[in-house]
Amino acid sequence: GQNIDQPTEMTATEGAIVQINCTYQTSGFNGLFWYQQHAGEAPTFLSYNVLDGLEEKGRFSSFLSRSKGYSYLLLKELQMKDSASYLCAPRDSNYQLIWGAGTKLIIKP
């Protein structure tokens, strides 16, 4: 079967750095997406990885290792507005997104 594993909840301090890990098992692989979802709102796109390595976009970076079925999202210089859920979504051989339940990130002052 297809499976996504992310921590349910993480807590970090404003101004710090946090890494959200995601391991996945999918039938085939065609890239991996990270989305941010604030409570009661729709997911918004953060990053996309299809090759191994690190993709950097401002305060957010995302890493992929296809051989390990592993990705992480790195958030730097945390701000209170970063409090949200972060969803890992690899795409399978049918180009279907397989969604994780997300990691709820709580930022404390």
Add this chain to the structure above:
Amino acid sequence: DAMVIQNPRYQVTQFGKPVTLSCSQTLNHNVMYWYQQKSSQAPKLLFHYYDKDFNNEADTPDNFQSRRPNTSFCFLDIRSPGLGDAAMYLCATSRSAGTGGDIQYFGAGTRLSVL
């Protein structure tokens, strides 16, 4: 601004009373998706349209139907809502069906309550 718009934002219906949720897009994307998301759970794909080509997920209940009369609009019909259908319903669009780095853009969602 090009966007995905869902109406209404909040919908209350009665048990067994049909309800329709709507989604429109100005992105001119070929693909439109409907997801169901319950609290603290992953979004669950119900179905998607590639242009007029309808694709139903195997485990989507028959109670859920969809219509896409044109490129811009897509509707989700719940024929006989049950208490278990209370959820956030998300509409998303993408330029194509997943080739390359096609991003899915989401509307703000409709939160459905069933009394």
